[in-house]
Amino acid sequence: MAKVIFPVEATHIMMFARAIGDPNPVYHDPTAAAGTEVGGIIAPPTFPQAVAQFDPDYPLRPKPGEPWFGSAAEPTGSTAQRGTGGLHASQEFEYHRALRPGDVLTVEVRDGESWERESKRAGKLLFSERIKEYRDQNGELVITARSVGVMTERPVES
Amino acid sequence: MALQASQLKVGDIHRERVVENLSRTQLVQYAGASGDYNPLHTDEIYTVQVAGYKGVFAHGMLTMGLTGKMLTNYVGDGRLTKFGVRFTNQVWPGDTLDARATVTAIREENGVHYADLEVVTTNQEGKEVVTGHATARIDP
Incomplete structure (x- = not known):
């Protein structure tokens, strides 16, 4: 994901709000939303993560004709050794304004720091930080997202 | 309705039950909406037999x-300026989650009022699943 164009759409916001179980009309009802302080439909605070939909190379989406590491005829459909896979360790958003349907965002990602730590629950942990900047159709920075992923040596015991 | 600096005190708490008896179908729904189809969240066979988790x-x-x-729901629509969390424990189907925000500071910067919040979400056993912080723009 170098630079991804992320068009913000009302239906996508509605589906995302449903998925997080949020019935707030500001996410799906234009008439009700018009009467609120924000004056129209906006996106919920964690919606920027749905940029994954628009990343052509996003690895966690099955693609036609390519091996997929989830189950099909066999428990794993791919010989690729995913190990325990990566987990999400932390996520932070900084908001300059709310996202609205009609916004067309350009999202750029860059790598931040990486570090290692030993843990009792999952063995050696390898952390890596990614920073995403979301700019709108006017070139204004609207959201900065910092995400830390962790690769674990073994599954996390809970 | 936005919060008001004049009505708010450090230590004020807002809490809500944010999901009850989380369903596997909601995980599918979230995968579809977010675009994150990692099979660890929707594919029990892969997750148990290949990845080694209980489900x-x-x-x-x-x-x-x-x-x-x-x-x-607490600070109002479009009022957050920051929201960050650490994922401290996994959330499983069947979990019931309660989320809580505690006011840690009320401040003014360049004439704009803000509330800083500590954020914690716990499961039905009282175990923290996310901890974090948020900042919201509030009214005077």
Whole structure:
């Protein structure tokens, strides 16, 4: 994901709000939303993560004709050794304004720091930080997202 | 309705039950909406037999989204300026989550009022699943 164009759409916001179980009309009802302080439909605070939909190379989406590491005829459909896979360790958003349907965002990602730590629950942990900047159709920075992923040596015991 | 600096005190708490008896179908719904189809969240066979977990578990971002619902209900729509969490424990199907925000500071910067919040979401056993912080723009 170098630079991804992320068009913000009302239906996508509605589906995302449903998925997080949020019935707030500001996410799906234009008439009700018009009467609120924000004056129209906006996106919920964690919606920027749905940029994954628009990343052509996003690895966690099955693609036609390519091996997929989830189950099909066999428990794993791919010989690729995913190990325990990566987990999400932390996520932070900084908001300059709310996202609205009609916004067309350009999202750029860059790598931040990486570090290692030993843990009792999952063995050696390898952390890596990614920073995403979301700019709108006017070139204004609207959201900065910092995400830390962790690769674990073994599954996390809970 | 936005919060008001004049009505708010450090230590004020808002809490909400953000999901009850989380279903596997909601994990599928979140995968579809967010675009994150990691089979760890929807594919029990892969998750148990290949990845070695006891079963599928929630996307961290679903737990953050559920927690964000509590925040926006508290501070109002479009009022958050910052929201960050650490994912401290996994969330499993069947979990019931309670999210809580505690006011840690009320401040003014360049004539704009803000509230800083500590954010914690716990499961039915009282175990923390996310901890974090948020900042919201509030009225005077």
